[in-house]
Amino acid sequence: MANPFRGELQVSLGGKAYKTRMTVDGCMQAESACGTSLVRIATKLSEGDLTVMDIANVLTPAFKGGGNDVDQTKVAKIIYEAGLAAGMRVCGEILANVLMAGKSDDEDNDEEGVEKNELETTE
Secondary structure (H helix, E strand, O other): OOOOHHHHEEEEEEOOEEEEEEOHHHHHHHHHHHHHHHEEEEEEHHHOOOOHHHHHHHHHHHHHHOOOOOOOHHHHHHHHHOOHHHHHHHHHHHHHHHHHHOOOOOOOOOHHHHHHHHHHHHH
């Protein structure tokens, strides 16, 4: 089971469930392989301008970070067999999870509350 507090995310691709976790190293690998930032990768995805190679470059380190024994060739095959739309969906889920710092939608993201907690711990 994925632990959202560790940035883990359970995704389904091609009828199979995968635990993913995008580590800092994984983020850097994806950015380096794609030649741009994660925010720009997400923008390209939303514009429908992300290549299959870009999707594999994001999914591979995320799958590895989740403990799956995969390489880029295997991930590309999983994407091909599941379909490009499914690969794009999972890529989007992973990028959203990274950009939200692994927080789930139902968590309280009240900025004022965060500042208050920080003040309480420093006093």
